[in-house]
Amino acid sequence: MPISERRSAGVLSELRERNLKTIIDVASRYQPISRTKISNLTGISKPTISKLVGSLINEGYLISAGKTSSGLGKRQELLSFNPGKAFVISVDVGLATTIVARVDLSMNVTDKCEIGTSESPEKFACELVDCISDLCDKGNELPSYLVISVPGLVRGDLRTAINVPLLHWTDLVLAELVESRLKLKGLDSPVMINNDAKLRVLAEVALKRDIPDDFANIVYALVKEGVGIGLFINGSIY
Known part of the structure; x- marks a missing residue:
């Protein structure tokens, strides 16, 4: 395989892994969640969402969790992680x-x-x-x-x-x-x-414990035998 083709394959593989991680993070935080909402929250195209979510379903990580409540338009399937998969x-x-x-x-x-x-x-x-x-x-x-x-x-x-x-x-x-x-x-x-x-503030963000979605920066103070500080700034942990 020519070097240019190998590089292209590597870039596509890296992009897939990055998109997959983003989908997993969002689905974990907002489950049960529809494919459309995943696309809206991540900015990833609907065809890519459909393909990657389909892969997670086929592997048993995501399962159906019912439908969206009735309203305008077709009711959408909701997805959640399969707790017994791993x-x-x-x-x-x-x-x-x-x-x-x-x-x-x-x-x-x-x-x-x-x-x-x-x-x-x-x-x-x-x-x-x-x-x-x-x-x-x-x-x-x-x-x-x-x-x-x-x-x-x-x-x-x-x-x-x-x-x-x-x-x-x-x-x-x-x-x-x-x-x-x-x-x-x-x-x-x-x-x-x-x-x-650091792990505590990450858990708080992942579980949405009293943290509004529009909070970009969080300071978490952990007081046990000593005092520790965890920072969540623009999506990164410090």
Whole structure:
């Protein structure tokens, strides 16, 4: 294949992935939602919406959630995420206690457990993976992703805790440590970590909790054992 054709294919693939991510973000936030509303909110053309939404339906991620209420024009099909298609594991690391939750695609917590938070990274990882294994065994499934929220600074690769002062963790590659323990349990799922305040403001935006649609900038203050700040500015998390 000529270089120009390979570049064109690469650009189209990147555009498709970007559009797909945008559709997923919007559908997740506004579900149940019609194809027309997805197009209006994203600015993506209706033919592209139809194609990509059709792909998500065929793969079982989106399901029909009824029709729009009666009014002018034809009633439109509403779509929601299929909560049973996949799940993620959410881990909230606190000074004394760590909460581990199983979350479905409708952002509902379907199960959870708690462990004591050890300052020893090795001990913490082992106890965390035991808890995750118990949650996965109940459904005999693998999580699509595992997200760990930590009260400290996280490197941009979302793999390394630069500094978690309350637990005395410094330059800890926590994601890799947990992944290695997961594999010993037969759980091969990717792990990412991030700052707790950043993840909290992201969750607030995703769940629309008392946040008007026209709010472009949000400051979220998280007060626990310490104080953290999460910023949502023009669609980006800081």
